[in-house]
Amino acid sequence: VSTQSTGDSGEANLIQCAINVLNTSDATEKAQLSLEVCSSWQNKKIETIGTGKPPDKPARPDYVKILKPRDMPNRGKAGSLEMRKAMLHALVHIESVAIDLSWDIIARFGPSNNMPKEFYDDWVKIAQDEARHHTLLHNRLKELGGKYGDLPAHEGLWESATATAENFLARLAIEHMVHEAS
Numbered sequence: 369v370s371t372q373s374t375g376d377s378g379e380a381n382l383i384q385c386a387i388n389v390l391n392t393s394d395a396t397e398k399a400q401l402s403l404e405v406c407s408s409w410q411n412k413k414i415e416t417i418g419t420g421k422p423p424d425k426p427a428r429p430d431y432v433k434i435l436k437p438r439d440m441p442n443r444g445k446a447g448s449l450e451m452r453k454a455m456l457h458a459l460v461h462i463e464s465v466a467i468d469l470s471w472d473i474i475a476r477f478g479p480s481n482n483m484p485k486e487f488y489d490d491w492v493k494i495a496q497d498e499a500r501h502h503t504l505l506h507n508r509l510k511e512l513g514g515k516y517g518d519l520p521a522h523e524g525l526w527e528s529a530t531a532t533a534e535n536f537l538a539r540l541a542i543e544h545m546v547h548e549a550s
Contacts (some may be wrong), residue, residue: 433521
């Protein structure tokens with residue numbers, strides 16, 4: 369997986385890299401690519417912000433069955449191994465969506481709002497944290513004998529992102545002050 373996403377000028381730029389992350393369906397590859405892009409930005413291997421249109425919806429792996437939130441099954445008996453695996457699975461999915469939310473806000477709202485470099489620095493750091501969380505949680509799930517895709521997941525977080533795709537302040541309020549805080 370390459371972080372060398374280029375715009376019209378041929379040089380690597382952050383927005384095209386963000387779009388590449390959003391278009392990566394495999395969750396492990398998405399987290400790894402995210403970490404690579406973050407490192408390249410932080411080490412100034414990528415210095416150009418660039419432009420581009422993010423996808424309406426990020427790619428998701430075929431191995432994860434997506435249900436409506438209301439159709440999600442009960443997670444099982446509290447404290448059981450199956451319940452722990454179910455909770456970890458849910459958290460792995462949430463962190464995968466959080467990776468997408470971070471890159472989407474960079475690509476969707478950064479250039480169109482003439483955001484300063486610090487905006488990108490902050491959101492790249494958030495994407496890095498989300499990718500690390502995803503990797504740690506997925507590794508723990510595997511230690512317990514599970515894997516991402518063993519259980520269904522829902523797109524409630526991304527549904528809110530879709531609803532706020534045209535409004536930067538609404539996106540910040542709903543995604544990052546409501547969902548993250550709850």
